[in-house]
Amino acid sequence: xxxxxxxxxxxxxxxxxxxxxxxxxxxxxxxxxxxxxxxxxxxxxxxxxxxxxxxxxxxxxxxxxxxxxxxxxxxxxxxxxxxxxxxxxxxxxxxxxxxxxxxxxxxxxxxxxxxxxxxxxxxxxxxxxxxxxxxxxxxxxxxxxxxxxxxxxxxxxxxxxxxxxxxxxxxxxxxxxxxxxxxxxxxxxxxxxxxxxxxxxxxxxxxxxxxxxxxxxxxxxxxxxxxxxxxxxxxxxxxxxxxxxxxxxxxxxxxxxxxxxxxxxxxxxxxxxxxxxxxxxxxxxx
Amino acid sequence: xxxxxxxxxxxxxxxxxxxxxxxxxxxxxxxxxxxxxxxxxxxxxxxxxxxxxxxxxxxxxxxxxxxxxxxxxxxxxxxxxxxxxxxxxxxxxxxxxxxxxxxxxxxxxxxxxxxxxxxxxxxxxxxxxxxxxxxxxxxxxxxxxxxxxxxxxxxxxxxxxxxxxxxxxxxxxxxxxxxx
Numbered sequence: 001x002x003x004x005x006x007x008x009x010x011x012x013x014x015x016x017x018x019x020x021x022x023x024x025x026x027x028x029x030x031x032x033x034x035x036x037x038x039x040x041x042x043x044x045x046x047x048x049x050x051x052x053x054x055x056x057x058x059x060x061x062x063x064x065x066x067x068x069x070x071x072x073x074x075x076x077x078x079x080x081x082x083x084x085x086x087x088x089x090x091x092x093x094x095x096x097x098x099x100x101x102x103x104x105x106x107x108x109x110x111x112x113x114x115x116x117x118x119x120x121x122x123x124x125x126x127x128x129x130x131x132x133x134x135x136x137x138x139x140x141x142x143x144x145x146x147x148x149x150x151x152x153x154x155x156x157x158x159x160x161x162x163x164x165x166x167x168x169x170x171x172x173x174x175x176x177x178x179x180x181x182x183x184x185x186x187x188x189x190x191x192x193x194x195x196x197x198x199x200x201x202x203x204x205x206x207x208x209x210x211x212x213x214x215x216x217x218x219x220x221x222x223x224x225x226x227x228x229x230x231x232x233x234x235x236x237x238x239x240x241x242x243x244x245x246x247x248x249x250x251x252x253x254x255x256x257x258x259x260x261x262x263x264x265x266x267x268x269x270x271x272x273x274x275x276x277x278x279x280x281x282x283x284x285x286x
Numbered sequence: 287x288x289x290x291x292x293x294x295x296x297x298x299x300x301x302x303x304x305x306x307x308x309x310x311x312x313x314x315x316x317x318x319x320x321x322x323x324x325x326x327x328x329x330x331x332x333x334x335x336x337x338x339x340x341x342x343x344x345x346x347x348x349x350x351x352x353x354x355x356x357x358x359x360x361x362x363x364x365x366x367x368x369x370x371x372x373x374x375x376x377x378x379x380x381x382x383x384x385x386x387x388x389x390x391x392x393x394x395x396x397x398x399x400x401x402x403x404x405x406x407x408x409x410x411x412x413x414x415x416x417x418x419x420x421x422x423x424x425x426x427x428x429x430x431x432x433x434x435x436x437x438x439x440x441x442x443x444x445x446x447x448x449x450x451x452x453x454x455x456x457x458x459x460x461x462x463x464x465x466x
Contacts, residue, residue: 012386012432016379019428023375026421027368
């Protein structure tokens, strides 16, 4: 394979084009995946903010029934896996899953550790740092976002409340969204990109192969046959034609050589004189 | 005294013989060197596979990314690393194909393993190696495959040329005239 001209010409081109297109595909897919993930985290953070704003009045009034009803209703929406409200001790006060109520979560658990890594917990996190992904007990991929519930003047000035002004964070809202749709979209994008990549590869490598075959390899095969005919002392039946300009001169020389050989075989006197008949020279000049 | 065709005296036959032997030795040594050199691409490839396996296991021998980031500062954002990787892959392929066209003997394979290891490390410290491992691996396989092919074809051609020269030398006692 590596000894033929086709192998030598096509192997490096094939490796280079295939490899580069695959690397581009992988990098592009990684970028798209990051963008889609970032947008989904943004969407989840906005949803958490919406829930906090919707429940703000119920929290100010300390109306737990209304708060639980709002959260239960939002939790029934398709794609929402769970909603929890923790107090600052990490105890679940309200949840869409009844079994989790009044349980304390581990501050070292994923999702909590980002704020509770140091001795003094961090009061604010970047948008991407609020998010985490995991597989829940039902085997579904979940994207969860933690949104802190901050202490505001309306909270610590209210007569019914006991939060001191120095307490920055009153609790946390944790919302988990199913990643099923996101993974389906990413799989669709990936499959489409694989199809496009394969099409580009087939077109590029196939195009180069076809052009090389038509422009180089087939004329070279013809030239080789002509050379073999001349070597065997056979007279080529037709004048060589349809060669690219670079190969045309070689084909012409071979044809002329065969004409000379043919003429000297026909007229041995020409060998002694060192000349060839005029008709063969005329044919050679055509 | 021996006379040549153009009636010039041959100074001494023994030095000529020893020169031919010396040339033969040099040619044989060169063939041996080229044989060794032709495997250079494969050695680089093997080293890269080893580095990739370590990267696949999140560099267990290195300190955690957070420790390194705390000491050295944050790494560049992943998209910048990806853009640099893309340009590097493109340049390396073009450079390798140019060397192949020019027929240059260049020992560059192990440098590429170093550059690719740096990409693995940057992604590792940026905590995005999971997403970009296959991109670096694909780039490495492509570049090192082309480099291996270039080195291998160069050595094979050079060995064939040296073997012809050796045969000519053994037959005639002198080196063949150089081709254009």
